[in-house]
Amino acid sequence: xxxxxxxxxxxxxxxxxxxxxxxxxxxxxxxxxxxxxxxxxxxxxxxxxxxxxxxxxxxxxxxxxxxxxxxxxxxxxxxxxxxxxxxxxxxxxxxxxxxxxxxxxxxxxxxxxxxxxxxxxx
Numbered sequence: 001x002x003x004x005x006x007x008x009x010x011x012x013x014x015x016x017x018x019x020x021x022x023x024x025x026x027x028x029x030x031x032x033x034x035x036x037x038x039x040x041x042x043x044x045x046x047x048x049x050x051x052x053x054x055x056x057x058x059x060x061x062x063x064x065x066x067x068x069x070x071x072x073x074x075x076x077x078x079x080x081x082x083x084x085x086x087x088x089x090x091x092x093x094x095x096x097x098x099x100x101x102x103x104x105x106x107x108x109x110x111x112x113x114x115x116x117x118x119x120x121x122x
Contacts, residue, residue, distance in 0.1 A: 029055060029087045041106045041115040043092070048119050050095040056088045056106060058114065065111075066090075069103040076102070097121045 032044050033055035044053040056064065061084045068077040076097065081090065092104065098121070105116040 029089070033087075033089065035087070039114050041104065041117050043104070043117060043119055046119050047122055048092070048094050049122050051091055051093045052119070054090050054092050054104075056083050056090055056115075058083055058085060058088075060085050063109050064114070065107040065109075066092075067105045067107065068092075068097070069105065071101050073103075094121050 030044070030053075033042055033053060035042050035055055035057045038057070038059050040055075040057050042055045042057075056066070058064065061082070063080055064083050065078060065080045067075050070076045083090075094102075101118065101120050103116060103118050106114045108114055
């Protein structure tokens with residue numbers, strides 16, 4: 001009887017220590033950031049002063065590179081980030097950029113362009 005209780009207790013301990021799957025709640029996306037396609041990038045506003053919210057949408061969780069290009073098509077900022085599948089709300093800080101027109105692109109780990117959009121720094 002003691003062996004049976006010991007075995008049942010061991011099973012309960014092992015089952016209790018099992019890690020529950022982590023489920024991330026869906027991100028609430030403002031209408032100004034809604035993307036209808038399965039992959040894309042959208043800024044909250046095309047006119048930016050110091051920062052702007054950005055929605056990055058991908059089909060599967062992955063590392064992506066976000067590049068900001070100036071009007072001469074030179075990379076002026078580059079950041080790599082992990083994004084989950086679906087909508088991901090990120091902030092883009094532009095206070096270090098001089099006023100001009102810019103292009104922001106989303107790239108996968110192989111360097112393939114997933115999406116691109118333009119904005120103006122005021």
